[in-house]
Amino acid sequence: MDTIFEPARRIPVAAEADVCVIGGGCTGAFAALRAARLGASVVLIEGQNRLGGAATSGLVNVWHTLYDMTGREQIIAGLTQEVLGRLDARGALGHTETNPRTSYNFNPCELTILLDEMTAQAGIRVFFHTTYCAAVREADEVKAIVVENKNGRQAIRARFFIDATGDGDAARDLGIEPFKNKVVQPPSACFHLQGNTDGVHLGRLVREHGAEFGLDDDWGWSTFVAGCEGIAMRADNHVFGVLCSDADDLTRAETEGRRLCAAFLRLLQKYGRSDTHYAITNLCSYIGVRETVHYRTRFTATGWALLTGERYEDPILNGTYTVDIHHDRDNGITFRSLSGEEETVYGKGTRVERRNWREDAGLTGDPAPYYQVPFSLLVPDGYKNFIAAGRMLNADDGAFGALRVMVNLNQLGEAAGVAAALCADGGEDVRTIDGKRVTAALRKGGSAV
Ligand SMILES: Cc1cc2nc3c(=O)[nH]c(=O)nc-3n(C[C@H](O)[C@H](O)[C@H](O)COP(=O)(O)OP(=O)(O)OC[C@H]3O[C@@H](n4cnc5c(N)ncnc54)[C@H](O)[C@@H]3O)c2cc1C
Structure with a gap:
């Protein structure tokens, strides 16, 4: 440079x-x-x-x-x-x-x-x-x-x-x-959607008509917004191939993320419920960044130590949330729990693979009730x-x-x-x-x- x-x-x-x-x-x-x-x-x-x-x-x-x-x-x-x-x-x-x-x-x-x-x-x-x-x-x-x-x-x-x-x-x-x-887990642009999606099979809509709007068969989730009626928080997209600690990539992620939010809205406006007006009422002001670069410290947290419940004399964190890895290229997400359950979901539930990582590793006895660092x-x-x-x-x-x-x-x-x-x-x-x-x-x- x-x-x-x-x-x-x-x-x-x-x-x-x-x-x-x-x-x-x-x-x-x-x-x-x-x-x-x-x-x-x-x-x-x-x-x-x-x-x-x-x-x-x-x-x-x-x-x-x-x-x-x-x-x-x-x-x-x-x-x-x-x-x-x-x-x-x-x-x-x-x-x-x-x-x-x-x-x-x-x-x-x-x-x-x-x-x-x-x-x-x-x-x-x-x-x-x-x-x-x-x-x-x-x-x-x-x-x-x-x-x-x-x-x-x-x-x-x-x-x-x-x-x-x-x-x-x-x-x-x-x-x-x-x-x-x-x-490196990809970022997602979240938004608030107004409009009833009851009875609309969003996964099928994306699979059947997504390409018309430049949407992949990607995995997403949605939830309500506490205290707000008729508004859904939608996290439907991933922007692949960007590292958001890089200025150019971050800019590209923001514009592509917003394009994907708009594409999802246009899909609903065309193929969603005919009795409903769909609108974006709130768009993230900073794309949701899952992961960029990490920095070395005196202790490296590993998935194995975490999920096998290793204990420490100076814990600063207790947790149970599953390992949750959004793949960086194939639209899959892998979940791995303390209990041993592991599943990988591709697309909007198009394909699901399951296994038990504890059994596969030959672990017996009760799983740890929570992890620490x-x-x-x-x-x-x-x-x-x-x-x-x-x-x-x-x-x-x-x-x-x-x-x-x-x-x-x-x-x-x-x-x-x-x-x-x-x-x-x-x-x-x-x-x-x-x-x-x-x-x-x-x-x-x-x-x-
Ligand atoms: C789409 C998506 C869905 C997720 N879902 C969940 C979920 O359901 N539940 C959950 O618990 N977690 C979820 N996560 C993960 C979680 O939200 C993040 O891992 C977590 O919020 C990161 O926290 P942080 O404080 O490290 O970083 P951030 O929340 O990113 O905060 C960093 C702050 O630093 C500021 N900053 C950065 N650089 C500078 C600078 N140079 N000068 C000044 N300020 C600066 C930023 O503006 C920002 O406010 C999700 C993440 C994404 C992206």
Whole structure:
């Protein structure tokens, strides 16, 4: 690539804090809230106009169960439970199944407003429309980050930094070792659809008439939007062959994703119910990015350790969500559960393959009721005051397929916030802090780990 020289210049320090969180998805927002509740001063940088990331800008409005596989023991609590409770109190929460322990569906606009309120109540200084651009370091310490917003180029100084950008933008600039998994799960553009689809066989419509609108026989899902009548959240498409941490690919993913949403709408307008007016009432403002690049830390999460229920003395996350891998080329999705069930679904249910991975591996006895990961999953080697938390986590494709959902990443965010506050307070090195102290502080703050 051709290059030019950017002259060095003096820039103002816009803010100074104990903890700076870069990226305000749920992971980043929860990290900021936890750190602030432990008394740290916190700055939160977000490129979009709202907190919540995929849950709000991406319209992804389902959080999975807080219970173990038996449905009896609650294994996730903390901020996830608190936010669900607060959404419920404002009529913005529903259950996606008849069993209330299965999963939760929320109104993403209400979550946006709630996160504004919670961060304001916690005294967090939030910068919207502010993009992280560079990191300034000295030896093994991150001193500041450089951001761009309507005020131009500015610096934020902090004692501890959390990269919650999803793509690990700061981890990349700090030279932490990146890697990509064999399958990079493709992004999807979600939208809100108005119009009754009762009695319309969407899979058949896509198979029979999709080509007329440039639609593949792709796998998708849909759910309701809590508190909104007659509106469905649709996640019908995948954009293949893009890596959304690359600017050109991200742009292509956004336009192709929107084209696919429009194509689905036109299909319904032509072949759906004749007594119904179909319209898109809300389009994601940021395509739903499932996966890009990962960064090495001291612990690599593997699908095997996760699904066989390995235990740790310093857990920071409990979970049950299945390994859920959207293939990157053949329209298939593979689900692999703690219980042993595994199924791969192609197209809109055109073909389903099933097996039991536990039996195939010769495992006997009861399956684990839930999985865990230890604190070292969050800790890279190079820096005393830096953590990356979110979907850039150090996981193989199996573990990533399970850990990538929000009830899990929310917990990683909380643990990052707790570790940051402890380190900033005592001037400690995150590489040597005892993970059991992080677990203890998480429990004290309401987590179920
Ligand atoms: C279509 C789809 C469906 C899914 N379905 C589910 C589901 O049903 N349930 C579930 O729990 N999970 C689901 N997931 C997965 C889950 O939504 C994501 O894995 C999770 O939200 C990622 O969280 P994150 O905080 O790491 O990243 P994000 O939510 O992507 O947040 C990152 C934030 O950082 C900001 N940012 C990025 N770069 C910069 C920068 N340089 N400067 C400033 N800000 C920056 C972004 O604007 C964003 O707000 C789905 C994902 C997709 C795409």
